[in-house]
Amino acid sequence: MRIQLTELAHARSGDKGDTANVGLLAFTPEIYEIIKREVTAERVKTHFDLMVKGAVERFELPNLHALNFLLHESLGGGGTLSLMTDAQGKTFSTALLRMEIELSDEEAKMIESLSH
Amino acid sequence: MMKQTIRVASGQGFWGDLLDAPVRQVKGGQIDYLMLDYLAEVTMSIMQKQRARDANAGYARDFVSLMREILPDCVEKKIRVTSNAGGVNPKGCAEAVRDAARDLGLSGKLKIGIVTGDDIMPRLDEFLRRGIEFRNMDTGELLATVRDKVQSANVYIGATALVEALDKGADVVVTGRATDTGLTLAPLMHEFGWRNDDWNLLAAGTIAGHIIECGAQASGGNCLYKWNEIPDLTDVGFPIVEAQSDGSFIVTKHENTGGCVSLQTVKEQLVYEMGDPFNYITPDCVADFTSINVEDAGENRVRVFGIKGKEATDFYKVSIxxxxxxxxxxxxxxxxxxxxxxxxxxxxxxxxxxxxxxxxxxxxxxxxxxxxxxxxxxxxxxxxxxxxxxxxxxxxxxxxxxxxxxxxxxxxxxxxxxxxxxxxxxxxxxxxxxxAFFPALIPKTEIETSIEILEV
CATH class of the missing domain: 3.30.70.1150 (ACT-like. Chain A, domain 2)
Structure with missing residues (x-):
């Protein structure tokens, strides 16, 4: 089953110069294991495609059931140089939550039971 | 006697945040410290331009109006204030606060601490001559390429200088470009007697600062998790840290305010503007965000504990x-x-x-x-x-x-x-x-901060 990350996690994003960061926070410890497996730096880079001109770095925070992504060269120069509406990368969080991942039948059932 | 719990309240997440928020923090319940962050990178250059036109300007004037409003309460309730409202003219800012305090009849009841030493603009060419090259941390470019266009240059100073001001009895501490996190860490170091090399404790105070430095972003504002169930953002309460001497703390807010403090609101703020979570570098220490434990401690209360830190680096960050x-x-x-x-x-x-x-x-x-x-x-x-x-x-x-x-x-x-x-x-x-901004490093040995105490 394919599922959008917005069903599995919440997120907040911000900026440091021309780099946006997205902290992806799994709703449960079980879901953290799934997103850790599925939401790799490579797949995030593919997801954002031309929106991220540089590399994507990923860090794991198992204590918060979270992943932190750094999206380099994604803010049109960043800060005051940027001409983008979202020069501070505030909405990269919800853009990442659009990503879809694949769940096994067992995982799909587990997710199903959480929402009831 | 050392207090068991120190309550540090966040009053502003940025220059331009809700004007009422700090007033409500002072009047809405018991706090020991009010921390007010006014400086974004772009603010420093605006203030530099203001000071070029008027030698008495170059700081957050809103702060002076605010002090006029809350100082009587602060004196009565013994609430001390830490703020980087001084911008490029901390002394001018402190003197304006002193004048406001005198108008309010608070002579003899208040001391204002001024922390200076962050402004390195006058020494920039001396540093360059001596071979400090200021390499852009993001691009590797040398400062020489933009030297003729530089408008301001400030070192991000840490908590230590603020602690000295608090130790000398300052009730209001005004700084220039101090880090946001230092404004919260300094009161805890002062109250609990944390040393400059208690790395775990310094990391804990730093992370407490990180959680409340963006104001209501830790208490329900801009929170994605079940955003439409967050109560009464009209009346949102700003976050407060209740810290213990062992480095653990509770994040909460005043009773009878809107918004909420939950595991999710705190976790969203923890990951905000995060780089490498293993190495969150400040002038005071290197905090490890992967060591943070968070747990629910009741309604609008989240307990944070177990934080680990490492030795500070030998450099200050400079924002040019x-x-x-x-x-x-x-x-x-x-x-x-x-x-x-x-x-x-x-x-x-x-x-x-x-x-x-x-x-x-x-x-x-x-x-x-x-x-x-x-x-x-x-x-x-x-x-x-x-x-x-x-x-x-x-x-x-x-x-x-x-x-x-x-x-x-x-x-x-x-x-x-x-x-x-x-x-x-x-x-x-x-x-x-x-x-635009040019982030670089400078050896800490090149920078000397100093403290001055103004008696009202």
């Missing part, structure tokens, strides 16, 4: 601002039918005219607000026949005249372009000077 050209952004709104198509056609016409005029820009950037301005291709093809779309075109370049000419090419599109267009009531777009 420099003039980097000009920019302007123009907008028009197109209506149904074919709103998106009309906006795209107008963009093409505008670009054609800019080209015919021979104007040179470093960048022309077009967005279609309402279609895909934020999420780009991820938004997918917009549905057919959107009700309205805002065309938003920005240009950036070194030639002010070219940017100015661009601002005169937006309004003509109304009578000379696609129909059903409006939204130009605000007049021509403004040309803005771009002040």
């Amino acid at each position: 601002s420099y003039s980097a050209g000009y920019k302007a952004v123009g907008t028009l709104v197109y209506s149904y039918p074919d709103a998106f198509e009309k906006a795209k056609a107008a963009d093409k016409i505008l670009r054609g005219r800019l080209e015919r005029l021979g104007l040179k820009f470093d960048l022309i950037h077009t967005e279609f607000v309402g279609a895909n301005a934020l999420h780009g291709h991820l938004a997918g093809e917009p549905p057919a026949n959107l009700p309205e779309v805002q065309l938003r075109v920005g240009v950036r370049g070194q030639d002010r005249k070219a940017v100015e000419r661009f601002t005169k090419e937006i309004a003509p599109l109304i009578l000379t372009g696609p129909p059903g267009v409006t939204g130009f009531a605000g007049g021509r777009p403004k040309v803005e000077e771009i002040v």
Whole structure:
């Protein structure tokens, strides 16, 4: 089953110069294991495609059931140089939550039971 | 006797945040410290320009008005204040607060601490001559390439200097470019007697500071998790840290305020503007965000504990601002039918005219607000026949005249372009000077901070 990350996690994003960061926070410890497996730096880079001109770095925070992504060269120069509406990368969080991942039948059932 | 619990309240998440928030923190319940963060990078260069025009200016004037309002309460309740409102003129700021306190009849009841030493603009050339090269931390570029355009240069100083001011009895501490986190850490070091090498404790105080430095972003504001269930943001309570001497702390807010403090609101703020979570570098320590434990401790209470830190580095970060050209952004709104198509056609016409005029820009950037301005291709093809779309075109370049000419090419599109267009009531777009930032490092041994105490 394919599922959008917005069903599995919440997120907040911000900026440091021309780099946006997205902290992806799994709703449960079980879901953290799934997103850790599925939401790799490579797949995030593919997801954002031309929106991220540089590399994507990923860090794991198992204590918060979270992943932190750094999206380099994604803010049109960043800060005051940027001409983008979202020069501070505030909405990269919800853009990442659009990503879809694949769940096994067992995982799909587990997710199903959480929402009831 | 050492207090068991120290309550540090956040009053401002940035210069321009809710004006009432710090007043409500002081009046709405018991706190020991009020921390107020006023400085974004761009603020320093604005203040530098203000001081160039008027030697008495160059700080957050809002802070002085605020102090006028809350100082009587602060004195009565023994609430001390830490703030970086001093900008590029901490002394001027402190003197204005002193004058306000005297007007309020608080003579003899208040001491104001001034922390200076962060402003290295006057010493920049001396440093360069001595071979401190200031290499851009992001791009590797040398400062020499932009030296003639530099407008301000400030070191991010840490908590230590603020602690000294508190130790000397300052009730209000005014700094220039101190870190946001230091404003919270300093009171805890002062109260609990934490040493400069208690790395775990310094990391704990730093993370406490990180959680509350953006104001209500830790207490329900901008929270994605079940955002529509967060109660009463109209009356949102700003966050408060209740710290213990062992480095553990509770994040909470005053009773009878809106918003909420939950595991989710705190975790969202923890990951905000995070780089490498293993190495969150401040002048005071290197905090490890992967060591943070969070647990629910009751309604609107989250306990944070177990934090680990490492030794501070030998460098201060320097924020250097420099003039980097000009920019302007123009907008028009197109209506149904074919709103998106009309906006795209107008963009093409505008670009054609800019080209015919021979104007040179470093960048022309077009967005279609309402279609895909934020999420780009991820938004997918917009549905057919959107009700309205805002065309938003920005240009950036070194030639002010070219940017100015661009601002005169937006309004003509109304009578000379696609129909059903409006939204130009605000007049021509403004040309803005771009002040860009150059982050670099400087050895700590080069910087000396100093403290002055003003008696009211």
